[in-house]
Amino acid sequence: MLMNLFKFKGGVKPPSNKLQSNHLPIAQAPMPSHLVVPLHQSIGGTPQPIVQAGDHVLKGQKIGEADGWISAAVHAPTSGTVLEVGMHVRPHPSGLDSLCVVIEPDGKDEWIARTPIDHKAAAPADVFHHLQQCGIVGLGGAGFPAHGKLTPSKGVAMDELIINGAECEPFITCDDLLMRERADEVVCGIAMFRDLLQPKKVLIGIEDNKPEAIAAMRAAVDAQKEPFSVVAVPTLYPAGGAKQLIRVLTGKEVPGSMRSTADMGVQVFNVGTAYSAWRAVAHGEPLISRILTITGNVHAPRNYEVLIGTPMGELLALAQPHPDTDGILMGGPMMGFLVPNPQVPVVKTTNCLIAHDDRLFPPKAPEMPCIRCGSCAQVCPHELQPFEMYWFSRAKNFGKTQEYNIFDCIECGCCSYVCPSRIPLVQYFRFAKSEIWAREREKNAADQAKTRFEFKQYREEREKADKAEKLAKAAAAQAAKKAAEAAAAAAESSAAPAADGAIAPAVAAPADVPAATVNPEKEAKRATIEAAMARAKAQREAVQPKNTESLTPDQQKAAADIEARRVAAHLIEPEPVAPAPASEKPE
Amino acid sequence: MDILLAIAIMALGAIVLGAALGFAAIKFKVEGDPLVEKIEAILPQTQCGQCGFPGCKPYAEAIVNGEEINKCPPGGAEGVQRLADLLGREVKPLDAEEKPKQIAIIDENTCIGCTLCIQACPVDAIVGAAKQMHTIIAQQCTGCELCLPPCPVECIHMAVIPETIDNWKWKYPVVEITAAPLQKAA
Numbered sequence: 001m002l003m004n005l006f007k008f009k010g011g012v013k014p015p016s017n018k019l020q021s022n023h024l025p026i027a028q029a030p031m032p033s034h035l036v037v038p039l040h041q042s043i044g045g046t047p048q049p050i051v052q053a054g055d056h057v058l059k060g061q062k063i064g065e066a067d068g069w070i071s072a073a074v075h076a077p078t079s080g081t082v083l084e085v086g087m088h089v090r091p092h093p094s095g096l097d098s099l100c101v102v103i104e105p106d107g108k109d110e111w112i113a114r115t116p117i118d119h120k121a122a123a124p125a126d127v128f129h130h131l132q133q134c135g136i137v138g139l140g141g142a143g144f145p146a147h148g149k150l151t152p153s154k155g156v157a158m159d160e161l162i163i164n165g166a167e168c169e170p171f172i173t174c175d176d177l178l179m180r181e182r183a184d185e186v187v188c189g190i191a192m193f194r195d196l197l198q199p200k201k202v203l204i205g206i207e208d209n210k211p212e213a214i215a216a217m218r219a220a221v222d223a224q225k226e227p228f229s230v231v232a233v234p235t236l237y238p239a240g241g242a243k244q245l246i247r248v249l250t251g252k253e254v255p256g257s258m259r260s261t262a263d264m265g266v267q268v269f270n271v272g273t274a275y276s277a278w279r280a281v282a283h284g285e286p287l288i289s290r291i292l293t294i295t296g297n298v299h300a301p302r303n304y305e306v307l308i309g310t311p312m313g314e315l316l317a318l319a320q321p322h323p324d325t326d327g328i329l330m331g332g333p334m335m336g337f338l339v340p341n342p343q344v345p346v347v348k349t350t351n352c353l354i355a356h357d358d359r360l361f362p363p364k365a366p367e368m369p370c371i372r373c374g375s376c377a378q379v380c381p382h383e384l385q386p387f388e389m390y391w392f393s394r395a396k397n398f399g400k401t402q403e404y405n406i407f408d409c410i411e412c413g414c415c416s417y418v419c420p421s422r423i424p425l426v427q428y429f430r431f432a433k434s435e436i437w438a439r440e441r442e443k444n445a446a447d448q449a450k451t452r453f454e455f456k457q458y459r460e461e462r463e464k465a466d467k468a469e470k471l472a473k474a475a476a477a478q479a480a481k482k483a484a485e486a487a488a489a490a491a492e493s494s495a496a497p498a499a500d501g502a503i504a505p506a507v508a509a510p511a512d513v514p515a516a517t518v519n520p521e522k523e524a525k526r527a528t529i530e531a532a533m534a535r536a537k538a539q540r541e542a543v544q545p546k547n548t549e550s551l552t553p554d555q556q557k558a559a560a561d562i563e564a565r566r567v568a569a570h571l572i573e574p575e576p577v578a579p580a581p582a583s584e585k586p587e
Numbered sequence: 588m589d590i591l592l593a594i595a596i597m598a599l600g601a602i603v604l605g606a607a608l609g610f611a612a613i614k615f616k617v618e619g620d621p622l623v624e625k626i627e628a629i630l631p632q633t634q635c636g637q638c639g640f641p642g643c644k645p646y647a648e649a650i651v652n653g654e655e656i657n658k659c660p661p662g663g664a665e666g667v668q669r670l671a672d673l674l675g676r677e678v679k680p681l682d683a684e685e686k687p688k689q690i691a692i693i694d695e696n697t698c699i700g701c702t703l704c705i706q707a708c709p710v711d712a713i714v715g716a717a718k719q720m721h722t723i724i725a726q727q728c729t730g731c732e733l734c735l736p737p738c739p740v741e742c743i744h745m746a747v748i749p750e751t752i753d754n755w756k757w758k759y760p761v762v763e764i765t766a767a768p769l770q771k772a773a
Contacts, residue, residue: 040752044623090752094752098751134748425759430757431757431758433757449634452727453632453634453643456710
């Protein structure tokens with residue numbers, strides 16, 4: 001089928017190194033000695049563990065519950081015993097630990113009851129829930145939960161669904177082999193995505209260095225009579241980047257600021273995601289294994305189907321690494337990273353393990369100064385200016401790096417690859433990005449602290465004002481009361497000697513009697529204290545133990561005994577029979 | 588005659604412009620000192636009082652009035668640098684030891700529920716009630732250490748925030764070249 005293809009700017013052509021591992025069929029990796037399953041394997045919330053050490057789990061049993069909408073469940077890759085739920089190193093450039101479930105396989109590989117779902121009959125929300133519960137995430141690299149991407153964007157019609165089989169990174173052949181051997185199920189998965197998203201077109205992009213995969217996919221599409229177009233795209237790194245593949249296949253350029261390509265009416269899924277989503281829907285199988293390329297400095301490079309959680313060292317041994325192997329590279333040579341030790345487990349997004357040695361990856365010569373040749377800008381697939389971003393990252397002038405759109409950088413490594421001064425540009429950009437994020441976090445924390453501090457101050461002021469107002473009111477009331485009492489007393493006393501004709505002075509007296517005899521302020525204060533004491537007394541008397549009404553005589557006797565002992569030991573004052581004397585200090 | 592006209596024109600101009608300026612002074616009056624706000628945005632808002640002022644805003648006001656810019660330990664050397672850039676003053680070494688970011692932790696077995704730390708916390712990051720165990724909301728804690736002195740049973744300690752995958756940062760790729768120690772000639 002003829003189709004007009006577009007081009008993205010830049011890109012590089014590193015030696016592909018794919019032939020070593022793509023001539024043998026996918027093999028099943030043997031059961032490892034133990035499995036370390038990290039709970040955080042996708043973008044979004046960290047799933048909560050729902051098993052404990054000592055629990056027996058079945059293959060496919062859920063061990064981590066999805067935390068929020070953008071999160072996916074985690075499952076036991078085989079049947080066995082949970083040894084511990086603890087901190088273990090996870091494949092991440094930091095080499096730091098995170099919460100993992102360690103499972104010792106029992107060798108039976110016994111499945112839990114699987115519940116397939118008919119995606120055509122079920123409501124889309126139920127299908128999304130099923131995919132989330134099966135832990136289906138994007139297998140291309142970022143690990144975004146698939147159900148999140150399948151939810152149609154509001155108000156934007158879906159034009160194209162793109163299936164990414166480009167696999168542009170050197171050395172990696174897992175998607176190639178998956179398409180060659182399991183094309184039927186991949187196409188079923190694509191058809192399901194099509195049913196959910198209702199796009200106008202479905203395009204399957206495969207780099208033209210994989211003719212067998214293209215042929216297999218075309219055959220599968222024809223066999224299922226689906227109107228999908230399988231398109232051979234020119235081999236050029238990074239054609240497998242989502243935005244690059246969209247550009248090549250549709251000519252649409254996704255603006256850098258746009259987080260989701262769904263807002264452009266395009267959605268991209270990896271072929272592996274389509275396959276595992278189909279297994280989840282049609283067979284009820286959660287994502288517990290994946291296809292993985294083991295290559296590099298080894299005797300027998302090959303693709304294996306491996307359980308999630310298998311320690312990488314055990315896998316590498318299958319391919320018989322040469323003795324000079326000094327590390328394991330996870331991912332491809334352009335974007336991958338060296339894992340901290342061979343115990344690191346395989347996760348859902350691990351697509352390739354490369355045995356590292358100095359012959360394949362010669363140590364880099366020292367970094368030289370930037371000569372502003374502009375090679376990096378010519379190869380940047382996002383049309384950025386890496387040399388400018390480099391200067392500002394190096395000078396820690398992060399505001400400027402953002403002006404040069406550092407967050408559009410996909411860290412593909414083209415710039416570092418071509419740099420004649422061998423500057424590790426991507427490392428500078430990663431450093432700048434993580435610094436900017438850290439500052440953002442600090443700024444938010446500071447803002448929050450400021451609002452909380454200001455609110456506390458406001459609240460203290462308000463409480464003080466309230467208290468003062470209350471006291472003033474009480475004092476005024478007391479003063480008025482005293483004045484009235486004094487007036488009454490004066491009236492009585494004056495009424496006795498002057499029975500008649502002396503009413504006028506008696507009426508006038510209340511006005512000046514209190515002022516003359518007592519200091520009203522002192523009087524008010526004393527009255528307030530007295531009132532407070534009376535209130536406290538009343539409160540004390542009102543308090544009754546709540547649990548003593550329905551006691552049996554035995555219990556009452558026991559309680560009385562205990563009370564007697566406590567009194568004897570001077571632990572408490574003897575319970576007063578009469579109300580407490582009023583001389584107790586007010587509360 | 589001409590001179591009178593000239594004076595009249597100048598006087599008229601002065602009246603009109605004076606009225607415009609007077610109007611602008613009332614209409615576009617700036618509330619507060621914008622410089623204080625800019626300084627406050629740089630200060631870390633821990634409200635710890637380690638600068639000797641009761642909070643970040645009073646210190647920001649004091650800086651405007653000529654106070655030194657190197658008295659904020661939580662802001663660190665970087666904070667001093669940013670203040671110096673803003674105010675055009677000279678960078679000075681921090682007046683105290685720079686500490687890694689910490690949070691307070693209450694030993695809940697020892698806490699007697701006296702509420703003194705709750706009253707001391709400037710950002711209301713401690714929850715609890717009289718005679719009930721207290722605890723610190725880690726996300727809200729600014730690490731100001733103001734809750735340490737009032738505690739009668741010393742059950743609060745500071746702990747450095749550990750590095751996790753969520754707050755891990757890529758390292759600066761530039762390796763500083765330091766002079767090798769000179770080897771003494773034998």
